[in-house]
Structures are given as structure tokens and as C-alpha cells.
Amino acid sequence: MASSGVGGQEPTAVPPLLLFRLPPILLFRRVDAAFYAALRQRYRVLDFFASGEPLPAFLAAVVVGGGAVRVDSAFLDAVPSLRFVFSTGAGVDHIDLHECARRGVAVANSGRVYSTDVADHAVALLIDVLRRVSAAQRFVRRGLWPVQGDYPLGNKLGSKRVGIIGLGNIGSLIAKRLEAFGCVIYYNSRRQRDSVPYKYFPNVQDLASESDVLIVACALNKYTRHIVNKDVLEALGKDGIIINIGRGANVDEPELVRALKEGRIAGAGLDVFENEPKAPAELLSMDNVVMTPHIAVFTSESRSDLRDTTISNLEAFFSGKPLLTPVLPW
Amino acid sequence: MASSGVGGQEPTAVPPLLLFRLPPILLFRRVDAAFYAALRQRYRVLDFFASGEPLPAFLAAVVVGGGAVRVDSAFLDAVPSLRFVFSTGAGVDHIDLHECARRGVAVANSGRVYSTDVADHAVALLIDVLRRVSAAQRFVRRGLWPVQGDYPLGNKLGSKRVGIIGLGNIGSLIAKRLEAFGCVIYYNSRRQRDSVPYKYFPNVQDLASESDVLIVACALNKYTRHIVNKDVLEALGKDGIIINIGRGANVDEPELVRALKEGRIAGAGLDVFENEPKAPAELLSMDNVVMTPHIAVFTSESRSDLRDTTISNLEAFFSGKPLLTPVLPW
Numbered sequence: 066m067a068s069s070g071v072g073g074q075e076p077t078a079v080p081p082l083l084l085f086r087l088p089p090i091l092l093f094r095r096v097d098a099a100f101y102a103a104l105r106q107r108y109r110v111l112d113f114f115a116s117g118e119p120l121p122a123f124l125a126a127v128v129v130g131g132g133a134v135r136v137d138s139a140f141l142d143a144v145p146s147l148r149f150v151f152s153t154g155a156g157v158d159h160i161d162l163h164e165c166a167r168r169g170v171a172v173a174n175s176g177r178v179y180s181t182d183v184a185d186h187a188v189a190l191l192i193d194v195l196r197r198v199s200a201a202q203r204f205v206r207r208g209l210w211p212v213q214g215d216y217p218l219g220n221k222l223g224s225k226r227v228g229i230i231g232l233g234n235i236g237s238l239i240a241k242r243l244e245a246f247g248c249v250i251y252y253n254s255r256r257q258r259d260s261v262p263y264k265y266f267p268n269v270q271d272l273a274s275e276s277d278v279l280i281v282a283c284a285l286n287k288y289t290r291h292i293v294n295k296d297v298l299e300a301l302g303k304d305g306i307i308i309n310i311g312r313g314a315n316v317d318e319p320e321l322v323r324a325l326k327e328g329r330i331a332g333a334g335l336d337v338f339e340n341e342p343k344a345p346a347e348l349l350s351m352d353n354v355v356m357t358p359h360i361a362v363f364t365s366e367s368r369s370d371l372r373d374t375t376i377s378n379l380e381a382f383f384s385g386k387p388l389l390t391p392v393l394p395w
Numbered sequence: 396m397a398s399s400g401v402g403g404q405e406p407t408a409v410p411p412l413l414l415f416r417l418p419p420i421l422l423f424r425r426v427d428a429a430f431y432a433a434l435r436q437r438y439r440v441l442d443f444f445a446s447g448e449p450l451p452a453f454l455a456a457v458v459v460g461g462g463a464v465r466v467d468s469a470f471l472d473a474v475p476s477l478r479f480v481f482s483t484g485a486g487v488d489h490i491d492l493h494e495c496a497r498r499g500v501a502v503a504n505s506g507r508v509y510s511t512d513v514a515d516h517a518v519a520l521l522i523d524v525l526r527r528v529s530a531a532q533r534f535v536r537r538g539l540w541p542v543q544g545d546y547p548l549g550n551k552l553g554s555k556r557v558g559i560i561g562l563g564n565i566g567s568l569i570a571k572r573l574e575a576f577g578c579v580i581y582y583n584s585r586r587q588r589d590s591v592p593y594k595y596f597p598n599v600q601d602l603a604s605e606s607d608v609l610i611v612a613c614a615l616n617k618y619t620r621h622i623v624n625k626d627v628l629e630a631l632g633k634d635g636i637i638i639n640i641g642r643g644a645n646v647d648e649p650e651l652v653r654a655l656k657e658g659r660i661a662g663a664g665l666d667v668f669e670n671e672p673k674a675p676a677e678l679l680s681m682d683n684v685v686m687t688p689h690i691a692v693f694t695s696e697s698r699s700d701l702r703d704t705t706i707s708n709l710e711a712f713f714s715g716k717p718l719l720t721p722v723l724p725w
Binding site for chain 2: 181182185186188189190192193196197198199201202204205206208210211214215216217218219220221222223241242244245246247341342343344349355356357358360363364365366367368
């Protein structure tokens with residue numbers, strides 16, 4: 066399960082008298098029992114969800130999940146002693162990186178822990194939309210197969226032109242996977258990569274008009290908010306498919322919903338939404354839309370890797386060594 | 396759509412007086428309008444479904460779909476003039492290859508037309524089962540996300556040991572795709588392939604006990620009927636996953652259902668079933684089972700390729716040239 070075992074009931078491995086000598090960290094995220102135990106062996110863990118107490122003034126480090134808290138000026142004002150923020154998510158759009166840098170607060174994130182899982186999920190969403198896997202499964206589960214016979218044809222993945230927005234760790238892994246399926250890879254990114262053979266489009270709208278599929282795999286920031294807007298959807302066209310495993314706000318969701326309702330694009334595979342945990346009600350009945358509840362990172366294997374990455378970064382921070390997966394403002 | 400436009404209403408491109416000079420072929424399969432037109436330009440097409448007439452004694456060639464008719468001794472007795480059977484499916488388990496060979500009846504099939512689509516579908520089913528894509532989607536569509544919060548963790552695809560039963564065209568394409576996801580590929584096949592780097596298991600039970608996932612990608616014949624039986628499921632074990640894109644009868648379905656019900660295997664992704672179009676009722680409510688209605692070959696692109704392959708083989712047969720995609724008995 067994603068969340069369990071938080072709270073102060075369970076015995077700690079550290080004798081109570083020594084506990085106050087351990088560095089204090091604030092936990093702003095529900096974690097599983099093994100993760101919690103690993104933290105408590107090393108630190109005095111202040112669990113925001115368990116205690117609900119105000120932010121302590123002596124706090125040195127904080128572990129935050131994606132979106133549960135915004136690390137902005139107001140937050141940093143409340144904990145002036147803070148020197149390190151660890152984000153258990155890959156995205157850091159909930160952290161004001163410039164403000165942290167200005168105040169000398171180091172930031173690290175989960176690094177590449179989730180990258181392969183997210184790339185795998187993107188491929189799963191794409192094949193599902195193209196090949197109508199989920200919709201065909203509903204047809205079976207509703208008992209319609211014996212009644213209605215053959216299910217309508219889907220579309221082949223091979224030779225599709227896939228435009229990837231954001232060719233970072235995740236985008237590159239998506240590209241590698243889709244190459245094995247015979248797709249043609251295009252991409253848009255802040256700058257062209259010399260090391261990749263894929264065609265680069267400096268403009269997202271141009272990428273969309275040359276692509277059969279657009280995959281949103283970029284971070285969310287002021288440049289990428291609504292990077293998929295009405296014009297990009299228009300350029301993608303009525304046979305086009307959108308996959309989003311980035312952040313909900315990378316796509317102008319009302320425009321996406323309108324385009325789907327009016328048949329101006331062919332389908333969508335969405336793991337993220339603008340107002341999670343809400344998915345737009347209009348999409349719930351559409352057979353050409355595949356929606357998952359922001360689970361692209363949800364595997365027990367990556368959860369265990371995350372625990373290791375978190376501890377390693379905290380240990381590096383508290384011993385004055387370089388962080389393993391630092392995040393710097395652009 | 397999978398079936399449309401059959402029947403004798405539409406005008407043929409061939410003048411009626413010439414029609415009887417065209418070679419007669421019997422169509423035992425519903426095809427789309429473009430496919431039907433392509434056949435009628437070249438042949439006198441006798442449509443079994445449209446006419447329902449008895450098999451004509453002068454028939455030279457027959458085009459059959461998967462399972463609509465069995466080409467066995469009784470069938471061959473009824474059309475003694477028959478010299479060519481074309482199967483629009485890759486599987487030819489409905490054709491008695493030995494009996495055809497004995498009587499000098501040539502057989503061809505769809506060749507590799509469907510291979511990539513089937514391989515893609517196998518990968519989609521596997522990621523869906525591991526990552527709970529369909530189940531998580533039901534959670535979203537039922538409005539449970541805002542109520543219940545985070546969805547349970549799935550499992551990572553990378554580094555999983557995938558045992559492929561049957562390393563033919565389809566099996567090899569599945570292997571190539573899963574290599575890009577970082578899987579370890581094992582296989583069982585009639586004989587070891589010198590050209591592949593994957594570990595070979597002469598015995599399916601041994602393959603199962605070393606694998607996290609078993610993918611059934613072999614033809615159905617007397618050697619492979621129930622090749623996944625109770626012992627193989629037992630060897631695969633409670634964390635194991637079965638994917639079947641071969642034929643339903645490659646798996647002992649009642650044993651599979653029992654193993655799933657009792658938690659003796661972890662999940663299944665099934666595109667084929669023993670009694671299609673029926674899927675076992677017990678599976679319909681299981682969240683760890685993904686079921687599609689034999690759609691692994693259902694893309695409009697492969698449908699168009701199939702039309703070309705069918706015509707090419709018929710033209711080769713009627714002009715005495717070698718068939719493009721002949722099928723021989725073992």
C-alpha cells in the first residue's frame with residue numbers, strides 16, 4: 066500500500082535519551098513502515114501528519130512529497146533554520162528553487178528513481194489508447210463479446226511519429242522504448258541534444274503538426290504550464306493522441322476536454338490532471354481516453370529505491386558531503 | 396470496423412460475361428469493403444456467408460478465417476477440386492496441414508502481417524497487469540480517487556525475468572520490445588535458436604520456475620495444447636504472471652482460473668480463451684486479470700496489409716508461382 070505505518074506508536078531502535086541528539090527532520094509525506102523505520106533509526110522524525118504541530122524553529126531538513134506542501138517564501142520564513150529540502154517526487158514544481166537558492170537552502174529530489182517506471186507507464190497508456198485495450202476489456206467484462214462479436218479495429222503503434230515534449234531522463238527512456246516498437250521519435254526540449262538521433266523541434270506547435278502522438282514528459286514550470294494548449298491540440302489534429310505523464314497543468318485541461326468532446330483529437334492517455342485527485346467528469350465515459358490516478362511512479366520496487374535515495378541524501382546533507390541528486394534552479 | 400460490406404449487391408469492376416472466366420474462390424470469412432472489392436476485381440468470389448449454398452465442386456481456392464470453418468478430411472472430401480487454402484489468420488490450428496499435404500492442397504497464411512501488432516499487445520497486457528493500469532482506471536472512472544486516495548502500488552517491469560513460450564516471429568518481437576524495458580529474456584521452443592542471446596529452456600516447467608512472467612506466443616498444435624498446465628502454473632508460483640496471446644487452448648483454462656482464485660499466481664493478461672467469445676465468468680470481477688476479446692491482431696493497418704498478402708498469395712497460386720507465405724506441416 067502507498068501509505069501506512071506513520072505515527073509515533075511503534076518502538077524506535079534509538080534509546081529515548083539519545084533521540085534528542087539526532088538531527089531533526091520534518092516529514093511532510095506519508096511513507097510506508099519500512100521507510101519510516103529507516104528514517105527513525107537515523108533522525109528525530111517530526112511527522113507533520115501525525116503531530117499537526119507548528120513548524121519547529123530548530124528544524125534543519127524537511128522531506129516533502131509532491132504537492133502536499135508548497136516550499137515557498139512563507140514556508141521558508143516559518144522555518145528560518147531550514148537548510149535542506151528533500152522532495153520524494155521527481156517534479157519540484159511545489160518548491161520555489163530560486164527562493165531556496167537565495168536563502169542557501171539546498172534541494173534534492175528522487176533523481177532517476179522513478180524514471181523507468183514513468184517511461185513504462187507512458188508506453189502502456191499509449192498502446193492502451195491506440196489498441197483500445199481498456200475499452201475492449203470493458204466490452205469483455207460487460208459480457209458484450211458473445212453478443213456483439215468482433216471489437217472495432219485499433220491502430221498500430223509501429224511507424225507512428227511520436228513527439229516527446231521534454232527529453233530528460235524520462236523522455237529519453239520513453240524514446241528508447243518506442244524505438245523498439247518501430248516508432249519515429251521527434252522531440253521538443255529547451256535546447257537541442259547533440260547526443261540523440263531524433264529530430265528536434267524548437268517549437269511545440271510544429272512538433273505537434275508533424276506528430277501522430279504527443280507525449281508530455283517535461284517538468285512543470287512557468288515555461289511549460291499549458292505547453293499543450295488549444296493551438297497545439299489544433300496542430301496535432303483529429304487523428305492525434307495526447308499522453309501526459311508530466312504534470313496535469315502541462316496541458317490546458319479544459320481545452321483538452323473540449324477537443325476530445327468535439328473529436329478534434331483522437332484520444333488521450335492521462336496519468337495526471339490539473340485538479341488531482343479529480344479527473345474531469347466529461348472524460349469518465351469516453352472510450353478513447355485512458356485515465357490512471359497518478360500512479361506512473363507507483364511500484365514497490367521504486368518505493369524501496371526511493372527510501373534508499375532519501376536516506377543517502379539526508380546522510381550526505383548531515384555529514385556535509387555533496388548531495389546525490391541535487392536540484393538547482395535553471 | 397471488423398466486418399462490413401459483404402454481400403453481392405455492389406457493382407463489380409468486371410463485366411458479367413467475363414466473370415465466369417475468373418478463377419472461383421470461396422470466401423469463408425467476413426472482410427471489409429475494400430478487401431472484398433480487391434478480391435472481386437480478380438476472382439469470382441463465392442461468399443459462403445452471403446450465399447449459404449453448398450460447396451461448389453469446381454472450387455480451386457478457399458479463403459478462411461480463424462476458426463469459422465475447419466479444413467479437415469470432411470471439408471476436403473466435399474471440395475475435391477480444391478488446390479489452395481489461404482488462412483487470413485497466423486494460426487492454422489483449424490487446418491489439417493498433414494491432410495492438405497497428402498492431398499496436394501497448398502496452404503498459406505497471413506505470414507508476418509500481424510506479428511508486430513500481437514507483440515505490441517502482449518507488452519501492453521504485461522504492463523497493464525504489472526502496473527494495474529486497467530484496475531486503476533476503473534478506480535478513477537468509478538469516482539473513487541477523491542474518496543480513497545492513493546492507489547495500491549504495482550510492480551516494475553524492468554529486470555523482470557520473462558519466459559517466452561515459442562520464439563517464432565511474434566515471440567522474437569516480444570523479446571526485442573521487452574529488452575528495451577530492461578527485462579531478462581528466457582524462452583522455450585521446439586529447438587534452441589543459435590542466433591539469439593536468450594537462455595533456452597527445453598522444458599516449460601523449468602522455464603516457469605525461473606521466470607517472473609510467462610508469455611504464451613506459440614502456435615496451437617497437439618504438442619502445445621495445454622502447454623501451460625497445473626504443474627507449470629505451480630512452477631511459476633504465487634508472484635508469477637501469465638500472458639496469453641497465442642490460443643486459448645495453449646493454457647489449461649480451468650486450472651488457470653483455479654490458480655487465480657486461490658492466489659497461486661499473481662495475475663494474468665489474456666487476449667485468447669478456450670471457448671471464445673466466452674471468457675470465464677470467474678475472471679470478470681478480478682482486478683489482477685486483464686482480458687481483451689482476441690484483438691491482438693485488430694488494427695486497421697494490419698487489416699490493409701492482410702488484404703495485400705491475401706491477394707499476392709492468390710495471384711501466386713493462380714499463376715503457378717511460389718506462394719509468398721506458405722505453411723508446411725511439421
